[in-house]
Amino acid sequence: MSFSNIIRHFRRRILQPRPLPLLSQVLSIQPSPLLTRSYVNSTSSLLPSSQLSLQLSPKQYITTFLVTGLLFGTSLMLYENSPNRRVNKAAQRGTLPELRISSDKYYPRPQVLEQLKKIFTPQKYSRPFYMIYGKDGIGKSTLIKMASREVGQGVIYVDIPLPLDNYCFVIELAKAMNINLSWLRNDDYKEQWKAVLSAFERAAKVYKAKYGRPLVIIYDNVDQFNTDILDILQSSVTESDNKGNYIAVFVCSEYSAVQRMNLRGHWADMDYFEIGDLTKEESMDYLNKKNIGEEEARKIYELVGGCILDLKKAARDLFSGRSFEDIKKTIEIEAEIKFLAAKLLPGDEYYEVWRNIIDVLLNSKELCASELWEIFNNSKRVDELLSKNVFEYHPKTHKITFKSKSIECYIRENANLFIK
DSSP states (O other): OOHHHHHHHHIIIIISOOOOOOHHHHHHOOOOHHHHOOOSSTTGGGSOHHHHTTTSOHHHHHHHHHHHHHHHHHHHHHHHTSHHHHHHHHHHHOOOOOOOOOTTTOOOOHHHHHHHHHHTSOOTTOOSEEEEEOOTTSOHHHHHHHHHHHHOTTEEEEEOOSSOOHHHHHHHHHHHTTOOOTTSOTTOHHHHHHHHHHHHHHHHHHHHHHHSSOEEEEEEOGGGSOHHHHHHHHHHHHSTTTTTTEEEEEEEOSHHHHHHHHHTTOGGGEEEEEOOOOOHHHHHHHHHTTTOOHHHHHHHHHHHTTOHHHHHHHHHHHHTTOOHHHHHHHHHHHHHHHHHHHTOSTTSTTHHHHHHHHHHHHHHSOEEHHHHHHHHOOHHHHHHHHTSSSEEEETTTTEEEESOHHHHHHHHHTHHHHOO
């Protein structure tokens, strides 16, 4: 084609385009074979679509569909069951611990429940540690389970088994995180421990990035931990890679666990919440609902205080036919055994010192813990004594009180031994 012909073609086709067709004409235009052609492979792409449609029979179409569906389903199943996906889903859903509420061991405490829910719904700058403290038998675990279930998302609850060994704890932690440990040997708990803790830390990082707030993990009954496990759990929270990604809540009853965590130097990052006894009104209501008369209920409360476990036991003994005086005598014997174990009776080394301390507690109801350390100048002796169930240490206020109402009653009944 000559140069002049090329110029004429350019003017006619490009510079002077034909007018647009009517809409009816556009709708009637058939699609180009190039657009409808199936590019299955290099050979078939050169064939007209009419011939391509004859290449696959209906049976082959069905087979292709089934194979594609099977591959997609398998891929989806593998993804959903991958370790990281399982852990992330557990974190987002929350553990939702199993809850069996017995009316004997539970009394509704809406204010306590609301405070627990606030702890389990942390904000961006919440402290990395919480210690929930309270003596045995006041219903800590029940209230904590209820609160964690109500919050749901982002709360992992780990129940420490009794009796505890390292392998059992790893299993419980893995169960809470929806992790399968069958690929690890039963005796290789250190490797299991590393695997589970690392998986949890990764999940916490993913959760924080997605929701903008820390994940929460609750360790119930940490009194059962040996010091190595407790130290590792505390250190994990404050490591630079994990800081701010999750909050650890330690639930305990014993002074030894409280003291160990404080000695680790994390007290500045820790906040405390104590679940105390029922009030007098709550205790009376609890006993009245068990069909115990007002006068009997008052005497039981004055004897054992507001611990649900003690109230339940006294009510049960009363219904079994035992007199109140008989119940009182049994409780006093139990208190005397605790004083013997603590070496607080006449003839013991620190008897006179403790008489002064008891006198202060009877008058003021509480004593600053630092005064106790100053009096003894022997922290080991103080730690030993506070673990003997005679006195109660309150970490939030740093105060010392009597362990229970029954301990105070025993002292008053034996005033000649303890009161100057």
